[in-house]
Every structure is written in C-alpha cells, then in structure tokens.
Amino acid sequence: MSQVPSTADRVDRAIGHVLNGAAPRVAAARAGLPSNDHGLMGMAATLHAALPMPPVGSRFEARLGARLAGLSTATRDPVGWALRHPGRLIVTGAVGSAFGVGVTAYAVWRTSRRAAAGPAHRLLHR
C-alpha cells in the first residue's frame, strides 16, 4: 500500500528540483506542494544562490594533500602493515615457525644418519 507523501516529503522533492535548476514555481508544482508552501521554493532558490561553494585555499589544499600522500606511503612499511593486520601476522609467524621446525628436523635427521653410517661413511666424503 502506497503512503500519501507528507508536506515535508513534498518540500524535500521540490527542493531536489530547485537544486537541479528548476524554477521555484515549476519545482513546487512538480512536487505537488500545497499553494501556501509555494513561496518556500522561492526561499529555497534564494538560499541555494546565497550558499555557493567557498573557495579552498590552494596552499591548504596542497599541504593537506601532501600530508595524506605521506601517510599513505608510510603505511606501506612492513611493521605498520603487521600491526594493522594482526591476523595475517599470526599466519605469517605460524608458517615461518613450521618452516623453521622442518629445517631443524631435516638437519637432525641428516646428522643422525651420518653418525649411524660410521667412519666408513665419513671416509667416503673425504
């Protein structure tokens, strides 16, 4: 079931038309505003004209832009990355540890194999 739009809804719609360049009367009529609220659209158009985008200082724009760019680059460092992503840090640590354990186990196994082979084995390698 569709609801009947309230006056505030119609005013909002009419403001949308004014902001898109419609004349106040046209905007009011298109949005189906009651006649006693038609004057509000004149007010809306006047307000829109009175609030142009203020100019941003070029020095400020450049300074803030450079600061943001500096922060973007700084965030590429590995310590910063690790601190921002603790989950990934744990995974990286776990993989690194597993690799370390593997290398150590292989070294121990190799040493014990050589020891078991005895002096003859060592002579072969001279």
Add this chain to the structure above:
Amino acid sequence: MSLEPRSRDAGEGDPDLEAVRAAQIDRAAFAILYRRYLERVYGYCFYLLGDHHDAEDVTERTFLAALSAIDRFRDTGSTFRAWLFRIAHNQLVNALRARGRRGTTPLDGVPEPAGGDDPARALDRADEARTVRRALAMLSEERRQVLVLRFVDGLSAREIGEVLERSPGAVRVLQHRALRDLERLLA
C-alpha cells in the same frame, strides 16, 4: 573540480564505491576521494564555523581520520559520502564545543552570486545573499546543519539522517521547518 550531481540520492547506489575499494587496497588511491570531496567537506565546515582557519582545521582532521579508518568502511547501504560527512560532523561538534560558542557570522570570502552584466543587480544579489547567510546563522545548529548539508553539499535526506543520526523523515521535517524559519526571519 568536477562534482557529482548535487542532489544524488543514496538509493541510486554509491558512486564512490570503486574509489573506496581502491583506497582500501592501496591508500595512495585515497587521493581520488580527497580531490572529490575536499571542496564539499570544506564548504560544510565553513558555513557552520563561519571562519576559514577553523574550517581548514576541521577539514584536515576529517580527512586524516577518514584515511586512517578507510579499511573499516563497509558497503552496508550507507554511502561513502554520508560516512565521510559523519566524520566531519563529529569533528565539527568537537570544534564547536572547544570554542564554547556557536559558530557563525563573519563568513568573509564567500564568492557572491553573479548579477549578469548589470552591476546594480549584482550588488543587490550580493546584499541579499549576505542577508540570507545572516538569517541562516540565527537558526538552531541542527537546522543549519540540515540546510547546509542539503543546499551546499547536495546530500539526500537519507544521507543527512545518517550524518546527524536522525531518520530521513525527521530530516525532512527539520528541513521544512528551517526553511519556514528563514522565510519568517527574512519577511
């Protein structure tokens, strides 16, 4: 600087989503969003604080906070610009609280509306614009915020609701009342 249509509604989808995703992968891409919104965030701050230096300060804090929190932005129905203006709103509230007074009045350095070829008409329009801005400064902070977010930044009622933590219906009512107040003040 090119701007999106000033009254785009959130229902049409978030036009910034692609740029936001790029910035979440590589923060250098945040520059696109910075260029797109610097003027509008600054305009919002300027018309509520009434001073260029304070507006620059709040704008700077807003973008620094947005960059550091960009990873946390999720596409859950709210637009990026509503999210960004929510940050600006919080910074603005802090600035107003720190100043301990209502931001308003001076508003120097606003470009006056053009009056065509007729200098007398241009002067009249400039006078009218100053009168309207003075009347705007007399409204309550919340009504002023609604009008600035709508008329300067082109946010929809839904987006303004997200910024001010109000329902879209409440925003429309505030907007209607604010316009009525202005009409009364200027009568």
